[in-house]
Amino acid sequence: MNESILLVEDDTQINExxxxxLKKEGYTVFSAFDGQDALDLFAQESVDLIILDLMLPAYNGLDIVQLIRRESMLPILIMSAKDSDVDKALGLGFGADDYIGKPFSLIELTARVKAALRRSMQYSLLNKEKKEQVVIVHDLRIDLNNFSVSKKGKxxxxxxxxxxILSLLATSPNQVFTKxxxxxxxxKxxxxxxxxxxxxxxxRLREKIEDDASAPLYIKTIWGIGYKMEMQP
Known part of the structure; x- marks a missing residue:
């Protein structure tokens, strides 16, 4: 386990x-004791999750959430004695991902940390997969998620x-497919x-994607065998 956590808590005993x-659970932990320290550490270190008290010197917790959300969507878990429904709604509305009220058990905190990191990982993988589902072939843009094709933006x-057919050929560049x-x-x-x-x-496909269907640049005929997508027309 290589995840890093920024822990922001001004109560020294609770922080320690x-x-x-969390260190015993295998996490790397960076501790901050006020809002300025938290922002400085966030700028200096690469972290995967932030555990954040609301009542802090310098910047308060909600200020920090807002500042971090301007540049990052990493998970933020609010940890505070201010556990009224209003404070929960305000904290989550400012961009926090979860809330745990003081006092809390370390078992519950660990479970929430693991859940937040797992959701973050799943979200990152999903975004990565979606990004990878766009295939560019010269002037063609093939979006496999939205089932759309454009050429030079049109x-x-x-x-x-x-x-x-186009998707099959484009996702296996230069591979020859028999008919x-x-x-x-x-x-099927x-x-x-x-x-x-x-x-x-x-x-018909060539008539739609090629400049000249009689002299195709994208879908090449391999005589006696089949077709392939030419990635560098």
């Missing part, structure tokens, strides 16, 4: 107790089957050697 416990309307492989991958049916369906769809 929580820090000691949208291209494709049928579902045309989009599936049988294309048919079975897109239509056995291929019995009828080339007409594939030929028609490739022709």
């Amino acid at each position: 107790m929580v820090a000691s416990h 949208p291209i309307n494709l049928t579902a089957k045309e989009f599936q 049988g492989q294309l048919f079975e991958s897109v239509w 049916e056995a291929y019995y050697g009828d080339d007409n369906v594939i030929n028609v769809h490739i022709r």
